[in-house]
Amino acid sequence: MRRALRLTLPLGLALFLLATLAVGRARGGDAVPHTTDAEAGRRHILETPYVPPALDQEVADNLWRVWTEPLRSQAEALDAEARRALVFRHYGLDPRPDDASAHPLQMVVTPEGAWHMSCFTCHGGHVAGQVLPGLPNAHLALQSLVDDVAKTKRLLGRKLAPGDLAASFLPFGETVGTTNAVVFSISLLRLRDEDLNVVPPKGIPRLPHHDLDAPPWWHLKRRKHLYIDGFAKPNHRALMQFLLVPQNGRDAVLAAEDDFRDIEAYVRSIEAPRWPFAVDAEKAARGRIVFEAACADCHGTYGEGGSYPEKLVPIDVIGTDRVRLDALTVDDRTTYSTSWLTEYDPSGVRTDPGGYVAPPLDGIWASAPYFHNGSAPTLWHVLHPEQRPAAWRRDPVLYDEQRVGLRVEEAAAPPATQSPDERRRWFDTTKRGKSAAGHDFPAALDETQRSDLLEYLKTL
Numbered sequence: 001m002r003r004a005l006r007l008t009l010p011l012g013l014a015l016f017l018l019a020t021l022a023v024g025r026a027r028g029g030d031a032v033p034h035t036t037d038a039e040a041g042r043r044h045i046l047e048t049p050y051v052p053p054a055l056d057q058e059v060a061d062n063l064w065r066v067w068t069e070p071l072r073s074q075a076e077a078l079d080a081e082a083r084r085a086l087v088f089r090h091y092g093l094d095p096r097p098d099d100a101s102a103h104p105l106q107m108v109v110t111p112e113g114a115w116h117m118s119c120f121t122c123h124g125g126h127v128a129g130q131v132l133p134g135l136p137n138a139h140l141a142l143q144s145l146v147d148d149v150a151k152t153k154r155l156l157g158r159k160l161a162p163g164d165l166a167a168s169f170l171p172f173g174e175t176v177g178t179t180n181a182v183v184f185s186i187s188l189l190r191l192r193d194e195d196l197n198v199v200p201p202k203g204i205p206r207l208p209h210h211d212l213d214a215p216p217w218w219h220l221k222r223r224k225h226l227y228i229d230g231f232a233k234p235n236h237r238a239l240m241q242f243l244l245v246p247q248n249g250r251d252a253v254l255a256a257e258d259d260f261r262d263i264e265a266y267v268r269s270i271e272a273p274r275w276p277f278a279v280d281a282e283k284a285a286r287g288r289i290v291f292e293a294a295c296a297d298c299h300g301t302y303g304e305g306g307s308y309p310e311k312l313v314p315i316d317v318i319g320t321d322r323v324r325l326d327a328l329t330v331d332d333r334t335t336y337s338t339s340w341l342t343e344y345d346p347s348g349v350r351t352d353p354g355g356y357v358a359p360p361l362d363g364i365w366a367s368a369p370y371f372h373n374g375s376a377p378t379l380w381h382v383l384h385p386e387q388r389p390a391a392w393r394r395d396p397v398l399y400d401e402q403r404v405g406l407r408v409e410e411a412a413a414p415p416a417t418q419s420p421d422e423r424r425r426w427f428d429t430t431k432r433g434k435s436a437a438g439h440d441f442p443a444a445l446d447e448t449q450r451s452d453l454l455e456y457l458k459t460l
Contacts (some may be wrong), residue, residue, distance in 0.1 A: 004380070007048040011278060013290040015064075017239065018132075019307065021364070022209075026114070026388075027204070027224055028106045029294065030207065033259045034163045034261050036261050036262050036264070036265035036410045037131075037262050037265065038262065038266040038268070038269040038321050038407040039265070039266070040177065040262040040266075041259070041261075041262035041266030041364050042133070042266045043409065044259045044260075044414075045108075045118050045119045045120055045133075045263060045265055045266070046096070046108065046120070047104075047108060047160040047334075048108065048120070048259060049108045049110060049114070049116035049118075050116070050243050050248075050256055051117060051161075051242065051243065051245055051247075051248070051258075052116070052161065052163055052180035052245065052247050053110075053114035053115055053116050053161075054107070054115055054116060054117050054146065054149060054163065055111075055115045055149045055152075056113050056114050056115060056116075057109075057113035057115070058113070058156065058349055059088070059115075059149055059152045059153060059156070059158075060115060060378065061150070061158060062152050062155065063087055063091075063145075063148050063152050064083060064086070064087055065077070065152065065155060066151040066152050066197075067148075067153060067301075067421075068419050068422075069266075070297075071090070074086070074284075075087070086357075088104060088430070089139075089396050089397070090141065090144075090396075091140070091141045091142075091144065092106075092125065092133045092137055092138075092139035092140035092141050092142075092176065092177070092396075093105070093106050093107070093127060093196070093370070094106065094124065095127050096131075097131045097132075097133075098224060098411075101389055103130060105120050105124045105233070106118065106120045106121045106124055106137065106268065107120075107121070107142070114322055116126060118228055119239070119263065120137075121137065121140065121142070122136070122137050122140060122142075122179055122181065123135070123136065123137065123214055123217055124137060125137035125138055125139060125140070125219050126139070126279075126397075127273075127341075127366045127368075127399060128276055128366070128399040128401075129276075129399075130276070131151065131367065133215060133217075134217030134267065134270040134366050135212065135216060135217075135273075135366060135367065136214040136215065136250060137177070137215055138177040138367075138368060138369060138374075138394070138406060139176060139177055139396055140173075140176065140177055140179070140214075140422070140424070141176070141424065142172040142179060143167075143172045143423045143424060144176075144420075144424060145172045145217065146164070146167040147283070147420070148170055149164060150164045150167065150422075151287065151438060151449055152333075152452075156289035157408070162246075162247070168182060169173075169197045170183070170187055172184070172210055173424075174209075174211050174212050174424060174426050174431065175211050175424055175425075175426070175427050175428075175434070176210055176216070176424050177213065177369065177374055177394065177427075178211035178213055178373065178374050179208065179211060179212060179214065180209055180211060180212075181212055181214070182210070182212060182324065182327050182328070183207060183208060183209050183210070184242070185241045185242065186328070186332065187207075187243065188242070188244040188245060189241065189336070191244070191246055192339075193242055193337070194338055194339040194340060194344075195250070195339075195340055196244070196250040196254070196340050197250055198246055198249065198250070198254055201403050204399060206426065207424050208326070208327040208431075209432070210323045210324060210327060210373070210433030210434075211373060211374070211433060211434065212324060212372060212373060212374070213369060213370075213371070213372060213373060213374030214306050215228070216272070216363060216366070216367045217267045217270045218271055218272040218362060218363055219359060219360050219362065220234060220267050220268055221268045222308045222310075222360045223308075223310060223348070223357075223360070223427045224310055224361070225310065225348070225357065226238055228324060228356050228357060228372040229312075229325055229328075229350070229353040229356055229357065230310070230312050230350055230353055230356075230357040231328065231333060231350055232336070232342065232348060232349050232350075233315050233342070233347075233348025233349065234264075235264075235282075235341070235342065235343065235348075236257070236261045237257070237260070237265070237341045237342070237343065238341055238342075238385070239255070239260050239267075240253065240256065240257070241261050241265060241341065242339070255431050263445045265310075266457055272362035272363030272366075272438060272460075273363050274363075275365050275458040275459060277364040277401050277458075279455065279458055279459055281452070283452050283455035283456075284452075284455045284456045284458070284459050286452040286456075287452035287453045287455045287456025287457070289329040290445065290449045290452055290453045291453055291458070292415060294441065294442075294449075294453075295441075295446070295453075297309070297311070298311045298313060298358035299358050299359070299360065299361050300360055302362070302459075308360045309358075310357055311357065311358050312353060312354070312355050312356070312357050313355045313356060313357070314349075314354055315354060315355045315356065316355075317355070317391060318355060318356055318358075318438055319437060319438030319439065319440060320356065320371055320372070320373075320434055320437065320438030320439055320440055321371075321372075321375070321434065321435040321437070321438065322375050323373075323432060323433035324356075324372055324373065324433065325353070325354075325355070325356065327416065330352050333349055333350070333351040333352070334351050336348075336349065337351065340416050356372060359428055361460050362460055363460065364457055364460055365379070365404050365405075365457065365458050365460075367426065368404070368405030368406045369405065369406055370382050370405070371436070371438075371439065374427070374446065375427065375434055375435060375436035376388055376399075376405075376427055376436055377389070377390070377392050377394065377406040377408045377427070378404055378405025378406060378408075378455060379404040379405055379454055379457055380400075380402075380403035380404060380405070381403070381436075382439065382442065383403070383442040383450045383453060383454060384441065384450065385437075385438075385439065385440045385442060385443055386426065386440070388429070388436040389408070389410035389411070389425050389429075389436075390412055390413060390428075390430065390431075390438075391410070391411045391412065391413050391414045391428050391429065391431050392408040392409060392410050392415075392426070392427050393408060393409045393413070393425050393427070394406045394407065394425070394427075395408065395409075395410075397459075404454060404457065404458060411426075413428070414426035414428050414453050
C-alpha cells in the first residue's frame with residue numbers, strides 16, 4: 001500500500017468517520033478517453049450530488065427558527081417566499097439565474113429534498129445586482145449555516161449526521177465570505193493513501209486554521225499553476241479534493257472523474273464579467289499608463305496583445321499575510337505531488353514556492369474583497385494601504401461603485417458583545433491569517449495616479 005498522505009484531521013474525528021464505511025484497497029487502471037463537454041460540466045455542478053447532504057428541505061424551511069432576535073421575529077412575520085429570500089441573503093445563497101426553481105445556485109437539491117454543497121457554494125455569488133457562476137461567494141456564511149443546521153435538527157428532534165459533528169472539530173470559516181478550505185482539504189487528504197484508499201490517519205494532527213477568499217474561476221484559463229502560491233499544476237483531479245469525505249469510497253471518487261473533466265472544461269469556459277457602470281474614458285486612459293508602468297510587471301497587460309507573466313513574488317517582497325503560505329509544509333506538498341490527484345506526476349508541483357503568485361486582474365471589479373485572505377474590501381483600499389480598516393462589515397447586497405468593491409461599515413475593532421453569527425460578519429484584521437498589511441507598492445503613487453489607476457481597473 002502507498003503511504004498515507006501526511007496531512008491533518010483531528011484523530012478522534014477521523015477514526016469516528018472511518019468507522020462508518022468500508023475501506024477499499026485496489027488501485028485503478030488507465031483512464032478511458034473522454035470528450036469533455038462544458039455544458040455537461042455546468043449541469044453536473046447544479047444537479048449531481050458528490051458529497052453527503054448538508055441539510056434537507058425541512059431543515060431549510062425552519063432555519064430561521066433558531067436565529068436570534070430581532071431577526072427571528074422579522075422572518076416569522078414574512079410569507080414563505082419573502083422568508084426564503086431572507087434565509088438566502090442571511091447565508092449568502094442566491095437564486096439560480098434563468099431558473100424558475102426556488103433552489104439556490106450554491107446547492108444541489110435532489111427531488112427528495114436533500115441539499116448538497118457543490119462547487120458553486122464557494123464559487124458562485126452576487127455582485128452589483130448580478131448572480132454569477134464562477135464568482136467568489138463574498139457573502140457566504142458557511143459556518144453560520146452548518147451551526148444553524150445542527151441547531152435546527154435538534155429543534156426538530158432529528159439526529160445529527162457525521163458532517164454536523166465534524167463542524168464542531170473543523171471550522172468551516174471564521175468570517176463571512178471566506179472559508180477554511182485549505183485546512184479542510186488537508187484534513188480530508190490525511191484519510192487517504194496516494195491511491196485514494198481510505199486509511200487510518202498517522203502522525204500528530206496539525207491544524208493551521210485560517211480563512212481564504214475563493215479565486216474567480218475565469219482566471220483558470222490564464223494560469224499554468226493553481227492557488228495563490230502557484231503550488232499545483234491545473235488538473236481536473238485537483239478539483240476533486242472535496243469529494244474525499246470518508247463516506248465516498250475510492251470507487252465513488254473514480255466514478256466521478258469524467259464528470260470533473262467536464263467541470264474543468266466548464267470552469268475554463270467562463271469569461272470575466274464586464275464593469276456594468278459608466279467609465280471616465282480619459283481617466284482610464286491615464287490610468288492605463290500608470291498601470292503599465294507600476295503594475296504590469298507582476299499582473300500582466302490587458303487588451304489586444306496582452307500577456308500574463310504568472311509571476312511568483314517572494315513573501316518578503318509582497319509582505320502580505322504569510323499564514324496561507326506556511327499552512328502547507330514541504331513534506332505536505334511533496335507527498336501530494338506523487339498522489340492520484342496529480343496523476344502521480346510530481347513535475348507540476350512546487351514544494352517550496354516561497355511566496356504568492358500575482359493574479360491576473362480580468363474582472364477585478366467583481367471579485368472583492370481583495371488579497372488571498374479577503375482582507376481589503378475594495379480596490380480603493382488596495383491602492384491606499386495606509387487607510388485599510390482594522391475591522392469592517394459588508395453590506396449583504398449593496399456595491400460600492402466609487403471605491404470599487406464591497407459596501408462596508410468600518411471600525412477600529414468589532415463590537416465586543418455579539419452572537420457568534422454576528423461576530424463572523426465582521427472581518428477582524430488582527431486575527432490569525434487575516435492581516436491586511438503588505439502590497440504597499442501603491443504608496444509610491446500620488447493621489448491623482450491612484451484615482452486614474454482605479455478608473456482603469458474597472459475596464460479590465
